[in-house]
Amino acid sequence: DSGVTQTPKHLITATGQRVTLRCSPRSGDLSVYWYQQSLDQGLQFLIQYYNGEERAKGNILERFSAQQFPDLHSELNLSSLELGDSALYFCASSVGTGTPKETQYFGPGTRLLVL
Amino acid sequence: AQSVSQHNHHVILSEAASLELGCNYSYGGTVNLFWYVQYPGQHLQLLLKYFSGDPLVKGIKGFEAEFIKSKFSFNLRKPSVQWSDTAEYFCAVNAYNNNDMRFGAGTRLTVKP
Numbered sequence: 611d612s613g614v615t616q617t618p619k620h621l622i623t624a625t626g627q628r629v630t631l632r633c634s635p636r637s638g639d640l641s642v643y644w645y646q647q648s649l650d651q652g653l654q655f656l657i658q659y660y661n662g663e664e665r666a667k668g669n670i671l672e673r674f675s676a677q678q679f680p681d682l683h684s685e686l687n688l689s690s691l692e693l694g695d696s697a698l699y700f701c702a703s704s705v706g707t708g709t710p711k712e713t714q715y716f717g718p719g720t721r722l723l724v725l
Numbered sequence: 726a727q728s729v730s731q732h733n734h735h736v737i738l739s740e741a742a743s744l745e746l747g748c749n750y751s752y753g754g755t756v757n758l759f760w761y762v763q764y765p766g767q768h769l770q771l772l773l774k775y776f777s778g779d780p781l782v783k784g785i786k787g788f789e790a791e792f793i794k795s796k797f798s799f800n801l802r803k804p805s806v807q808w809s810d811t812a813e814y815f816c817a818v819n820a821y822n823n824n825d826m827r828f829g830a831g832t833r834l835t836v837k838p
Contacts, residue, residue: 652829653828653831655824658824702769709824711757715770
């Protein structure tokens with residue numbers, strides 16, 4: 611158990627819908643990262659937040675957005691869902707300012723299925 | 726932008742065999758290199774990482790990796806695998822000043838008892 615929790619574990623929804631994935635970092639960690647793992651694209655970095663502020667952006671679609679709240683939990687919002695958004699979404703956290711050298715601790719993931 | 730190649734998609738070994746998983750990256754600047762492992766049904770966890778210094782890095786569970794700058798490689802090794810090493814292994818790289826972590830496609834390791 612990494613200490614990072616994600617809810618829900620599984621989510622099934624329809625095309626065009628909007629969903630929210632939630633992540634609670636390890637106690638004391640200030641940085642949160644979101645990743646998408648799909649069969650065709652592999653594991654991709656989406657976005658990083660540090661203490662409520664966006665710190666780095668990867669291959670995140672405009673239909674996707676995220677935020678980190680004052681209690682440090684983070685939410686990833688996926689809208690206008692398409693079949694291709696079906697994937698495993700991981701959250702990770704790290705203890706410091708989120709420099710590239712920091713060890714990231716991954717959560718168990720949320721499996722999203724878009725029908 | 727950097728990219729990572731893992732050429733072995735699925736490796737099958739018997740217990741006690743030696744392991745080497747290949748990882749090559751493409752990026753011209755200074756990089757940080759990582760190997761992550763995902764055991765069946767579990768989350769990704771860090772095996773080892775390299776930033777600078779001794780290019781031979783030792784990680785958990787007897788794994789090690791060697792950074793060869795001239796070959797843009799960071800291969801993972803273990804002298805003697807166990808059945809419990811059955812998992813998927815991901816090589817990852819980010820630029821020294823950029824959190825955009827790029828992962829390889831992963832190598833599935835199956836160790837036969």
